[in-house]
Amino acid sequence: MDDDRWLSRAVELANRSPRSSTAFAVGAVIVGADGREIASGWSRDVDPLVHAEESALARADGDLREATLYSSLEPCSKRASRPDATCTSLILAAGIPRVVIAWYEPDIFVTCEGVALLTAAGVEVVEKPEFAVRARAANAHLLHGPRP
Numbered sequence: 001m002d003d004d005r006w007l008s009r010a011v012e013l014a015n016r017s018p019r020s021s022t023a024f025a026v027g028a029v030i031v032g033a034d035g036r037e038i039a040s041g042w043s044r045d046v047d048p049l050v051h052a053e054e055s056a057l058a059r060a061d062g063d064l065r066e067a068t069l070y071s072s073l074e075p076c077s078k079r080a081s082r083p084d085a086t087c088t089s090l091i092l093a094a095g096i097p098r099v100v101i102a103w104y105e106p107d108i109f110v111t112c113e114g115v116a117l118l119t120a121a122g123v124e125v126v127e128k129p130e131f132a133v134r135a136r137a138a139n140a141h142l143l144h145g146p147r148p
């Protein structure tokens with residue numbers, strides 16, 4: 001399992017996100033059972049509201065029922081901009097069985113229940129906290145700066 005390699009790539013992609021005072025910078029990569037990248041995305045890469053996981057899923061073709069989704073941040077479970085398209089619900093709808101994250105979402109904007117909901121639905125969630133420092137670095141302006 002190349003979890004470290006792919007999660008590292010997801011964290012790097014987070015740095016491409018245009019910074020926002022009201023949303024996290026996140027990167028996501030979807031990898032197939034054959035170990036090849038299927039799709040990737042980052043926050044606000046195609047429109048000002050799109051989330052990283054959402055963007056990657058929109059680009060992913062084919063059957064994702066053996067894929068793993070890597071995200072620098074816990075997938076969202078509440079979303080002001082698109083309440084019916086949380087990343088958690090999109091991951092479940094795609095049938096992705098495994099999610100690897102670097103960082104649990106802090107309670108800055110909402111209380112996130114993404115990991116709890118995914119786990120309850122039978123998705124294997126792996127946290128690799130050794131990547132959290134890098135995942136947070138792309139969001140330093142949210143963690144230390146003035147609140148929006």
Ligand SMILES: [Zn+2]
Nearest residue numbers: 051076086087
């Ligand atoms: Zn999201």
